[in-house]
Amino acid sequence: MENKGMIVKVGIADLNVVTSPDSLISYALGSCVGICLYDNLAKVAGMSHILLPVSKPGDENLMKYADTAIPLLIKKMEEQKASKFRLKAKIAGGANMFQAFATGNTASIGDRNVEMTKEVLKKLGIQIIAEETGGSTGRTIEFHAEDGILSIKSLSHQIKEI
Amino acid sequence: MEEFSLDDLNYEQFDTLVELGNIGIGNVATSLSTLLKKTINVSIPKVTTLDISEISDALGGAEKRVAGVLFAMSQDIEGMMLFILEEKFAGDIVNILFHSDTTSSFDNLDEISISTLKEVANIMAGTYLNAISKMTDFRIELSVPYFAVDMLGAIMDIPAIQFGEIGNKILLVEEKIFEGGEGFNSYLMFVPTLNSIKKILDKVDGK
Numbered sequence: 001m002e003n004k005g006m007i008v009k010v011g012i013a014d015l016n017v018v019t020s021p022d023s024l025i026s027y028a029l030g031s032c033v034g035i036c037l038y039d040n041l042a043k044v045a046g047m048s049h050i051l052l053p054v055s056k057p058g059d060e061n062l063m064k065y066a067d068t069a070i071p072l073l074i075k076k077m078e079e080q081k082a083s084k085f086r087l088k089a090k091i092a093g094g095a096n097m098f099q100a101f102a103t104g105n106t107a108s109i110g111d112r113n114v115e116m117t118k119e120v121l122k123k124l125g126i127q128i129i130a131e132e133t134g135g136s137t138g139r140t141i142e143f144h145a146e147d148g149i150l151s152i153k154s155l156s157h158q159i160k161e162i
Numbered sequence: 163m164e165e166f167s168l169d170d171l172n173y174e175q176f177d178t179l180v181e182l183g184n185i186g187i188g189n190v191a192t193s194l195s196t197l198l199k200k201t202i203n204v205s206i207p208k209v210t211t212l213d214i215s216e217i218s219d220a221l222g223g224a225e226k227r228v229a230g231v232l233f234a235m236s237q238d239i240e241g242m243m244l245f246i247l248e249e250k251f252a253g254d255i256v257n258i259l260f261h262s263d264t265t266s267s268f269d270n271l272d273e274i275s276i277s278t279l280k281e282v283a284n285i286m287a288g289t290y291l292n293a294i295s296k297m298t299d300f301r302i303e304l305s306v307p308y309f310a311v312d313m314l315g316a317i318m319d320i321p322a323i324q325f326g327e328i329g330n331k332i333l334l335v336e337e338k339i340f341e342g343g344e345g346f347n348s349y350l351m352f353v354p355t356l357n358s359i360k361k362i363l364d365k366v367d368g369k
Contacts, residue, residue: 011215011216011218012214012215012217012218012319012322013214013215013326013330014215027218027224027225027313027315028218028224028225028313028314028315028316028318029315029316029319030312030313030315030316030317030318030319030320031319031320031323032319032322051214051319051322051323051326052323052326052327056327059329059330061330064214064326064330095316097230097310097312097316097317097319097320098230098232098308098309098310098320099308099310109323136310136312137312137316138312138313138315138316138317139316140224140225140313153225154313155225155227155311155312155313
């Protein structure tokens, strides 16, 4: 097998940046959202795995929330010579693992994570070119800095590339 | 009022939580043995605090396919109970209760099997919380059971959210459940909110 570079793990409330030929992986996203940004010229890929939509004052963990993690991810990518203006986004996750659990009449946390992610990306002028969100299945995602392809694995479907 | 955080927990408080888990799970083992007419053993409860980022690896394999039965707790104690069933154990429960040997994987779990697993989880969670109620004098109400079969890591997002709202660490009181001599990595998790943990500890310490 040819050497496809390293695979770097991104945990919950975590983010990472790699360059080609390396890849990023996040295991078993449930209601969390994986935000993948790619600069196809510099071949720099970034992945953020957020748990909650909106940050709380005083919480220093910026990587946990959609509104604070995305700007931080962009900053880290720029340090690797990516240009903010070339970044395109692919997002996955935001499932509702237990249908009807503790939702009342508000949207599920998965939906809110996806909504906030989209809102933040829009505000930053970053286009979402592919997404695989919602539903009720967990997803493992792998994002390749070589070509910007995002592979999505779940237990009930075949591996899908977007 | 001083803000309580999981970092403040001392050894004695950990011991209190272990003891509480012990009482809960002891009762569960008895009721499950009676129900299944089989020897059910349980581990000593493990009380752990971990970083949210580590949670999906903590129970061995984020992508492992498991069944999760989730309950919300309300009234005096808030939070959730989560029962994680490994495939083999889930199949055995259904087979024993229906006197069959056909259910061997999650792929052939039908509606009745799912209701059965929910009900067994309901009995277990209820027994566990009854014991804790008796010891603490707190009233704890359980929601209906919610059921999912999926990746372990994805299911663990639910307790991660509860703690993520207030910090970066999670506290689990987990018990491993064995059927006969084999361990099947099924877990019963008692996951009170941070406020409720404080309440329980204060009560038990006689404050």
